[in-house]
Amino acid sequence: MLHEILLSLSGVQSPIWDQGRLPGELNGQTFNQYVSPPERAMLESLAHLQRLHVQVKHATAQFTKTHESMVCRAVSASIADVHLGNFMDKIVQVETSILKKDAGYVGAYGIVPLSTIVSDFAPWTRRLEWLKAVVEQLNANSQPTRPSAPGLLDFLEKETHTGYSDIEEMAVALLTVAQRAWMRIASLWILYGKLSRFGPHDFCVKENPQASSTIDTFLLDQLLVPKFVNTAAAQALCSTGTALNQLRSHGKHATFSLKTSSDPAMTLLSRHLKLLESLEYPLNPSLLENVFLSINSSISENALSQVLPRALVMRLLQVILRYVLLDHGEFAVSLVAHADDRVMNRQHAQTAVRPVRRIGKLDDLAVKDAEINSILSKTMAELAALGVDDDVEEEVFLFAKQILSLKTVDVENGSHMVSTLLPTTTFLYITIPPSSPLHIFLSPQDTEVYALLNAYLVSVYRAGFHLSGLWKLSGHRRSYPTPLGPPRSASKAGHAILAARRSRDTRRMKRTRRHWTVASKALFLVNELEAYLQGEVIQNSWTQFHRWLEGEDAIVSPKSSRPTTSSSAAQSRTTGLPDGTSGLGSSDTNVRPSDPRLLAEAHGIFLQGLKSGLFFTNGPFIQTMKTLVTQCDHFNALFSRLQVVWEGLDLQEDDGVVDAFSSYEKDEREVLSEMDRTSDAINASVIQLVNKIRELAAEMRTGTGADDTQQNPAEARWNVTTFVPWQARTVDRLVMKLDSLAERHEDEGNGLDDAGQYDDD
Template structure:
C-alpha cells in the first residue's frame, strides 16, 4: 500500500482515492475509497490527509500548466511556471526523500521487523498540507477553473483571469498572513512576479517601447492617432498598476518612456545618428539598466521610486536637454509673454479694435443697430470658426502695417505661424511628455471671461510642436489662454469706457442750431445734468479698471515673469553675434563663451508649471468670489456702454426731428428716450454696485491672505500649500513673492477720495 500512497502523492491516479470535483475538493469530504479491501477505519482516517494532498498536487499541476500555456499575462505565466518547476518540484523531492528513507531502512521511518508505520509517513507530509492548500488558492486566483463563475466581488479580478498587477498585490498581501511557510512561499513568488513585471518596465524605460508580449497587461496603454499622420498617445491604466507603485512614480515612468519614443521619432526625421551619439545612447541605457538591476526583490516602494526619479533626471540631463536649444525655449517664452500676457500692448489694442469692428459690421449688416432688447445686444449672435480666425489674421496685418517695413521681428513671425484664435473646445490638442510633470496645479475659478471679446467663447492658443512639448504642455497653454482672456476683458472694458469721451456730441452740442436756439440750449443743459451721474460712474469705473489692470500687468505679471525668466536663462550665453531671436526676446548675450544651458527639460517644465500656478493665484484667478464679482461688473459695464451709445443715437435722431424736421415714420423717439434713459440709470447703479463688490472682495482677499494664516503669506505671489499653487520650490526655482493686494487698495482708496464729491462710488 505504501507504493500506492507514494505514487498518488506524485500525481498519479490511485485505486486508494476517489477523484472529487472542484466543489468536493474545497470541502472536507472523504477522498478515500470506502470499498478498498483490507483497509481499517484507522488507516482510512490517516490516509484522508494524504489523499487530499495527492489530489491537490494533481489539480495544482494541471491548472498551473494551463495557466502558463494560455494566460494572457506574462506575470501570471511566470508565477505559474515557478509554481510548477520550483514549488511542486520541492514536494516531489520530499516524496523521493521519504521513499529513499524507506528503501534504505532509515530507523527514523522503518521500525522493527521492517514495518513502516503509516502515521510516520503521514507526519512526514504534515507540513505540506497548509502550503498545498494555499498553492491551490493561488492557482484559482490567477485563473478560475472552468466550472466556476467569475467573482464579482473581488476588485482585483476583471473576469475569469487575474491581471499581473492584481497577482502582485495578492502575493504581497498573502506575505502578511502570519504563517512562516506561507510567507516564505509568497515572498518567493513575489520575486518571480515582480521580476517579470520589471522586465516589462525595463523595455519601456530603456527603449520607449511597449512589451512585445503581454502588452495588454501592461500599465501603459497606447492609443492610435486620430489623424493618419498623427502620433500615438500613451496613458497610465491605474487598474493595471501594482498598488505599491505611487501615482507620481507611474507618471515619471510614463514621462521617461514617452520621451524616449519621442526622441526616436524625432531622429527618424533627421539623418542617421552619428557613432558618437549612438555610443552615448548605449552608455546611458547601460547606466539606467544598472540602476534597475540594483533593486532588491520584492521591490521596496521608496527605493523603486528613487530609482525611477534618478532615471528620469538622468534622461533629462543627458539626452532630452540637447533636443531643446535655448533659441527655441526663449522664442516660445517670448511669444507667451508678449501675446498671451499682453506685454505687447499694441497687439491687445489691435485685437480689441478688430473684434469691435467685426461686431459693429455684423450688427449693421443684420439691421440690429437700434432694434432688440438693449440688455442683449450681443447674446444670441452666432459666429463661425472662420470669422474668429479672420479676426486674428486682420490683427496681424494691422500690426505689420504699423511697424517699420525694414524691421524684422522673429517672435512675431513665430507667433503668426503658431498662435491661433479659435472657438473654445474646437481644438483637439495632443498630449505631450510634459503632461506628466507632477506639480499640482491650482484650481482655477470656473468663471469665464472668454466670451466678452466676441459673443462666443474664444481662446487664444499656441501650437506646440516637437520637441517643445517636452517643456510645455497643452494644459499650460490652456492656463495661458485663461489669463489672456482675463486680461483682455479688463483691457477691453477700459478701452470701451474711455472711448465714450471721444463722442463729442455726448459731452457738448456744437451745432449752429444749438447755439442759436434757446430751446436747444435748454435741452442740452437738461441732458448734461441727467448724464452727470453716468459720467461720474464711468470715470470711477475707468479708474478702477486702469489701476487694477496696471497693477496686475505692471507689477504682478512683470515681476513674476522677470523672476522666472532670469532663473530659466541663468547661465545661458552665446557669442558676440547671437541670433536675432535672442535679441528680440530680450536675452543678454554679452558673454563670449560658447553657449551653455544649465536646466534640463524636466526641471524647466516643473519650474514653469510652478511659476504658472503661483501666477494664477497672484492674479486672483483662483478666487471664485472675486472672479464672480469682476465678471458681473464687466457685464454691467458692457450693458452701460450699449445703453449709453443707444441713448446718444436716439437723442441725435430726436434732435434732427425737432431742429431740422427730419421725421422717422417708424420710430417714437421721445418715448424711447425715456425708456432707455431709465434703463441707463439702472445700469449705472448696477455698475456702482459692481465696483463696490469688486473692491469689497479685494478687501476680503487682503484680510484672508494677510491675517488668514494657513501659510499663505502676505502677497499675491505667495501660494500656500498644494491646493494654492503647488510646492514652494522645484529644481532650485522659488516663485516670486511680491507686495500684497493692499498696494492696489491704497491706490483705489486714493481714487475714492478724488471722486467722493461725485457720490463716493469706490467704497
C-alpha cells in the same frame, strides 16, 4: 502497500484511500482490518498530503495554460516545476532508500516502520498547505477588490516575513519569480516606451482613453501598482515610458534631423539595460526607485533635451508673455482698434434702426473667419511697421506670427468666460504644428487656459479703452455756444438765440452729469483692476518663473502696480530670453533646468498660480466682470447714439433741417431713459465687483481661498527642483483704492438691488 502509498503521494489516484473511508470500516472489514487505530491516524495524514498534492498539481496545470496574468502564470509554473518537483524528488528519494535497505528507513527483518515515512513527509504537509494558499491567490475571483497579479506580489512579499525557514525560502523563491516576470513586462515600457501585449492586466501603466495629446496619453492605475514600487518610482516609471513614446511619436512627424544621426533613446538603450540588470531579487524598493529615477533622468537630459531645446521653450514663453498675456502694450491697442473697425463697418447701417436696449449689443452680428484672420494679420503688420529693437525680439515676433491665430468657438456655457473683442466668441489660440516638439511642453489644456485668460484680459483692457474714449466726445462736455457774430449777435434775436442755445446745453449737461460720474467710476475701477492684474500679478508671476528658469531661488521683490509699455518693458523682456547678454541668469554658477518635462511641470504650476492671481478661478467674480464689461459696451453705444440724436436736434432747431424719417425728440427720451437704467446697473455692478474683491482679500488673509498649486511631497520627491509660484498675500492696496467707490453708495441702500433689474434683452 508502501509502494502503493508512495505512488499515490506522487499524484496518482489510488483506491487505498477510498477503501479506508468505506462504511465497512466500522465493522473491521476490508483494508482497515489490517491496520490499527494509530496506523490509521498516520495514514490519514499521508492521505491529506496526497490530496493537497493533487489539488495543487491540477490547479497549477490549469492556471499555467489559461490564466490571463503572465505573472500568475510564471508563479504557477514555478510551483509545478520547482516546488512540486522537489516533493516528487523527496518521494523518489524515500523509495530509493527503502529499495536499497537504508538503515534510516528499513529495520530488522526488512520491516519499514510507517511512523518513519510519516515523520519524513511531515514538513511537506505545511509546505503544500502554503502552496495551496498561494494557488488560491492566483484565482482572480477570490480577490474582488485587488487584481490577481499585484495581489499575488503583495501576498508573497508579506509571506516572506514568517517564522518557518522553509516557508520563507519558498516565498522568496516565488516572489523572485513573480518580480522577474513583472520586470520583463515593465522593461519593454522602460526601454522602448511600449506596452506589452502579454499580461496587460499586470502592468500599472495604461492608455488614457480620454487623452488629448502625447502628454497625457498614459496614466497610472493605482490598483495595479505593487507595494515594492513606491509613489516616486511609479511616477518615474510612467514618466519614462511616456517620454520614450513622445520621442517615437515626434520622430514620425519630425521634418528635421536631430543632432545625432540615430535615435537618442536607442543610443541610451545599453546603459539603461545595464541598470536594470544590476537589480538584485527580491527587489529592494529604494534601489528600484533609484534605478527608475536614473533612467528617467538619463532620458530627459540626453534625449528629450535634444528634441526640445531649452531655447525653443523660452521663445514660446516669450510669445505667451508678450502677446497672450498682453505684456506688449501696442499689440493690445492694435488688436482692439482693428476689431472695433471691423465691427463698426458691419454695424454702421444697423445702428440707427436698432432698438435702444439693443444698441451696442451685437450678439446677432456674425463675423466671418476671413474677417477674423484679417484682424490679426493687420495687427501683426502694424507691429512690424513699428519695428523691433534687436534680432532676438524679431525671432520672437516671427515665431508669434507662426503660432498665433484668432478662432471662433461655439460655447454652450459661457458663464466662466469673458470675451468681448468681437460679437462672435473669439479666442487667441496658440496653434502648435504636429511636427513641433513643443507638444511635450504645452498641452492642449494649457492652450485652452491661455485662450481664456487672453480673452479675459483683452475684455478688461477693451472696456477701459472704450470708457476713456468717451472723454473724446467734446460736444457732450465742453459745448458752450458762442455768439453768432455781428451783426446778428448785437440784435435782440441774436441774444435770444444765444441764450436759448446756452440754456439747452446747460440742460443737457445737467441731465447727463450723473452718467459722466458713472462712467468715471467704471473707468477708475477698470483701470485699477487692469493695473493690478498686469502690473502686479502677471509681472511678478513671470519674474518668479523666470528666476526659477535661470536657476535662481531669490524671492521676487514687489514691483510697481502700473502696467509697462513696450518701450519701458523692452529690457525686462530681454532678460527672459536664453540668448540675452543681460538678465538674471548671467551667472555661470546657476543650474538652469533643461528637462522639458520638468519645465512643463513647472509651467503648469505657474499657470495655476497665474489663474488664481488673476481671480480667474473665482466664478462669481468672473460673472460679475462679464456683466460689467457688457454694460460698459452698451453705455458707450448709448453715448454715441445720444450724440447723433443731439446733432439732429441741433440741425432741426437751429437750421430748420428736418429729417422726415426720424423722431429725434422721442429718440432722446428713450436714450436718456435707457442711460438712466444702465447707469444704475453699472453702479450696482461696480459695488458688487468691489465687494467680491473684498471677499477675496478676506479669504487671502484667512487662507480659506488659497489654491494649492504646489506639489505634495510624494509627487515632488522624484523631482530635484520644485517650482514655487508667486502668490499675492493680500489685495489690500487694490481694496483701499476701490473703497471710495463703495463708500459713496452706502447711504443709498438700493445699489445692489438695481443689478437684478438690468436685463440684456
